Amino acid sequence: MLKCLHFGIYYAKIYVTVFSASAYKKEEWALDEKIRFMRAAIKEALKAEKADEVPVGAVVVLDGKIVSRAYNKRNTDRDGTAHAEILALKKAGKKLNRWNLTGCDLYVTLEPCAMCAGAAVNSRIKRIFFGAYDKRYGCCGSIMNVTDSGLNHKVEVQGGVMEAECAEMLSSFFKKLRERSKKSEQTN
Numbered sequence: 101m102l103k104c105l106h107f108g109i110y111y112a113k114i115y116v117t118v119f120s121a122s123a124y125k126k127e128e129w130a131l132d133e134k135i136r137f138m139r140a141a142i143k144e145a146l147k148a149e150k151a152d153e154v155p156v157g158a159v160v161v162l163d164g165k166i167v168s169r170a171y172n173k174r175n176t177d178r179d180g181t182a183h184a185e186i187l188a189l190k191k192a193g194k195k196l197n198r199w200n201l202t203g204c205d206l207y208v209t210l211e212p213c214a215m216c217a218g219a220a221v222n223s224r225i226k227r228i229f230f231g232a233y234d235k236r237y238g239c240c241g242s243i244m245n246v247t248d249s250g251l252n253h254k255v256e257v258q259g260g261v262m263e264a265e266c267a268e269m270l271s272s273f274f275k276k277l278r279e280r281s282k283k284s285e286q287t288n
């Protein structure tokens with residue numbers, strides 16, 4: 101009887117160890133995935149910077165794969181709605197041949213504005229992962245929360261993914277911009 105109990109405890113211990121190891125692995129994997137996709141969004145943001153646009157990039161992900169990538173093209177397109185998220189959602193819809201992006205996640209380097217958060221809700225996006233917080237226009241918690249405001253669809257949100265890298269990209273862009281305008285003021 102005692103032997104049986106010992107065996108029972110022994111197997112229970114093995115089970116707990118294996119189970120928690122796999123849970124840990126899953127968490128680790130999710131972390132890797134978040135970083136991998138945010139890096140892809142950062143890559144897009146750098147393309148925007150090259151084009152002299154505010155560096156914001158976004159990717160849409162479905163089942164662990166990138167469906168679409170886009171970056172801010174407000175100046176290029178002369179369009180106030182040409183935010184990275186809107187362009188990425190549009191591309192994803194075309195690629196998947198459906199407006200309803202159920203099951204898709206949106207990764208973006210900056211907290212979405214009211215328009216983009218609204219577009220994510222209307223596209224039935226599952227989760228939004230964003231990098232830097234936007235204290236002026238952010239509508240995923242900073243100023244207001246469009247993604248969880250009692251609308252018929254709720255989007256899960258996690259902010260601060262690779263926050264330092266995403267915020268640094270923006271601050272160095274605006275710093276360069278200020279220096280450039282100072283220089284042009286001096287020469288004029």
Ligand SMILES: [Zn+2]
Pocket residue numbers: 183185212213214215216217
């Ligand atoms: Zn936006």
